[in-house]
Amino acid sequence: MFRKRIKCMKGLSLFAGAGIAETYLRESGVEIIVANELVPRRAELYQKIYPDCAMICGDITKTNNFLHKWIYNEISHTR
Numbered sequence: 001m002f003r004k005r006i007k008c009m010k011g012l013s014l015f016a017g018a019g020i021a022e023t024y025l026r027e028s029g030v031e032i033i034v035a036n037e038l039v040p041r042r043a044e045l046y047q048k049i050y051p052d053c054a055m056i057c058g059d060i061t062k063t064n065n066f067l068h069k070w071i072y073n074e075i076s077h078t079r
Contacts, residue, residue, distance in 0.1 A: 012036070016055075019046045036060050 009030045013022060016035040025032060036056045037043040043057035 013053075014060075016046050017042050019049050022050065 011025065011030045011032045013019070013025075013032045013035040016022075016032075016037045019032075019035070022032050022035075032050070032053055034054045034056065035046055035050070036058075037046060038057075038059060040057055043055050046053070047055050
C-alpha cells in the first residue's frame, strides 16, 4: 500500500516536555523547528532526542523582543 506524501508544515512546540507529541506530528507532516520547555532537564532530554530543533528553555512570556525576533528568524529561515 502506498502512503500519501504530505507536504511538510513548520511548527512550534510549547510545553514540549520530552517531545512525545512530536512523533505523531512528524508522521502527520509537521516539522517542529522551535520548541519551548520550562524545566531544564526536560529541555536537555528534548535536545538529545531532537538535535536539529532549536530549544528555548524558560518562560517565554517573560522575555524581551529579542527572543520573539529570534523565533521569527528561525521560522523564516526554514521556509
